[in-house]
Amino acid sequence: MTGLRYVYAVCRPFGPALQSQLTGVAGDPPRLLHHHGLVAVVSHVPEPDFAEEPLRAHLRDPAWLAATARAHQQVVDALTVVTTPLPLRPGTVFRDDSGVRVMIERREDGFRRTLDRLAGRVEWRVGVRVEAEPAQGWAAAEEFAARLHEALAARAEGARLRAPQHPAPDVAAASGTGAGTGAEDGAGRTVLDAAYLVPRTSSEEFVAYVERGTGEVPGIRVELTGPWAGYSFAGADSTWEDSICEDDTATGPVRPPSGTGSRRAAH
Secondary structure, eight states: OOSEEEEEEEEOOOSSOOOTTOOOGGGOOOEEEEETTEEEEEEEEOHHHHSHHHHHHHTTOHHHHHHHHHHHHHHHHHHHHHSOOEEOOTTOEESSHHHHHHHHHHHHHHHHHHHHHHTTEEEEEEEEEESSOOTTOHHHHHHHHHHHHHHHHHHSSEEEEBOOOOOOOSSOOOOOBSOOSOEEETTEEEEEEEEEEEEGGGHHHHHHHHHHHTTSSTTEEEEEEEEEOOGGGSSSOOOGGGOOOTTOOOOOOOOOOTTOSOEEEEO
16 A cells, blocks of 8 residues: 555564554554664555645544544554553654654654653553532542642652643643643533553552542542553653644654543542
């Protein structure tokens, strides 16, 4: 199949094969492009959809964005099972294999440093949401969220607070970091939205701690999702609009799409 090269992630060489039936964006199976001791995971995508101008037009189509994000995420999830990937942002597209190789050469040192930092680790995301005003008041909910975050950060090798957001469609817009006062809508308020970088070997202990901490304050819902690739620890956040250039060499991750992934606890 001919076409542009869509890049999902960069990783180190790995032994286990990806799922034989795995398909990526535009239905094309991902393949491995080895260069300079690194591996770019790529597939072919049609130029009429993924050249710069058509891709900009697709950004106005929520259904197209959601489907593409899910396909992108499917490949990254499969990689996470067999290795430690460094996810690239959706819409990272190059003219041909040579363009991908040039990107690897330009970013090689940064890729290696980040892969070293992520090796053997996965991302877990924890949200605390108050469905209605708690009987003990908002202060109690915020104190619970702060205590939970402090305890989880102590059990992780990295932590990132995100400004709480309204519920989003499948493609979640990248947000800034830092603690917020909570996002409200008609259904409640988010008081914690955080990501934690946890060694794979410690993940069960981390999950068990989150599950033990739920139910402490009535009316509070704690959601745990993962394990993800280390999106929040791979570089600066980025949006689709930043990524639609065939010479793009940026490595900012996209936030895991909401509504997908493994949900381990919800109380």
